[in-house]
Amino acid sequence: MFSLIFSDKETPLVARLRHIESIGSQQNEQLKTIWFQIQSHLNDITLKPIAWEDHITLIADQEKLITYNVASSTLFNTLKSAFNEREILSITDNQNFVPVILGNQTKHLNAILNETTVKAKDSAVFQIKNFIRAVKAKDLKTITGGTEGEYFPIELHINDNQVEPTIKSVMDIVSHNSWFDVNFSGSFFSNKELMGELKIVLLISLILLYFILASQFESFVLPLIILLEVPIDLAGAFLFLKLFGMSINLMSMIGLVVMSGIIVNDSILKIDTIIQLQRQGYPLLKALLVAGQRRLKPILMTSLTTILALVPLLFSSGLGAELQAPLAVALIGGMLLGTIVSLYFIPLCYYYFTKRI
Known part of the structure; x- marks a missing residue:
């Protein structure tokens, strides 16, 4: 045939x-x-x-x-x-x-x-x-x-x-x-694999950051107070993604990794300023108040410049706009909540931690 x-x-x-x-x-x-x-x-x-x-x-x-x-x-x-x-x-x-x-x-x-x-x-x-x-x-x-x-x-x-x-x-x-x-x-399976890799990258980054902070502050507990901000900021990012009707995808995961690295710097500066004032002879409560006044404007300026620079991505259209929007939303949500946490929650945790020592 x-x-x-x-x-x-x-x-x-x-x-x-x-x-x-x-x-x-x-x-x-x-x-x-x-x-x-x-x-x-x-x-x-x-x-x-x-x-x-x-x-x-x-x-x-x-x-x-x-x-x-x-x-x-x-x-x-x-x-x-x-x-x-x-x-x-x-x-x-x-x-x-x-x-x-x-x-x-x-x-x-x-x-x-x-x-x-x-x-x-x-x-x-x-x-x-x-x-x-x-x-x-x-x-x-x-x-x-x-x-x-x-x-x-x-x-x-x-x-x-x-x-x-x-x-x-x-x-x-x-x-x-x-x-x-x-x-x-x-793309579902490839994105799932990449998101798993990003989770590992985020975990390794936090572990390395912990050891760096532990060597800087000469304490194993104090870095945990600073890193406590990360899960709280992630909750803010997830909340904003939910409000904007976006899913947790590859771009939003990249935004979470970037946000975690940016927002932790504010808490590090705040705690470091408090410790420096205590070494100069300031009592704990006075050091918290003075550090809050000195670091208020730098923290707000850092957060606002980042947030305002990302806002246009939410309203842009054209090629790549749908990919950039989840990244911008995750960053903005984490930065908004992270700013409040850096200004009030982290100093409060440090205050109760120091009083118990």
């Missing part, structure tokens, strides 16, 4: 349907069934339709070939020459092949089969149409391949909170079919 194909001349989450064995038309029918089942279960999602391509398969009658002593290779070469008799060259453009044919008309398939003859081994001549049967069928217009073989991708543009239910629904549909299996890829 051999075939000649004529063409009548096309995230988020991607479900990759991979066929386990080659099963021809049954495979295509099963792919249609799976596609319609997924579309019916996910009513609020419109799937990209499957691109099909019509083709004609020429099937040789092996019994007739043996009866009339015609070799299969001779039949194949004759057909190949008949279909390409006027083709002088082929122009290649990436993966597109454009044949250059002499003349301004193309022959119909039936005309080619009627006009073409084939020689048997005993030099007898027969019409090639006596040994050929044409079967019309449909197949995929494009084939996508990867490390695990060829597969059919189904793109699902959904929100992050819909990913797990969607994966479960698709897996339930495909599990009832023994000819296909499914795996998933897309």
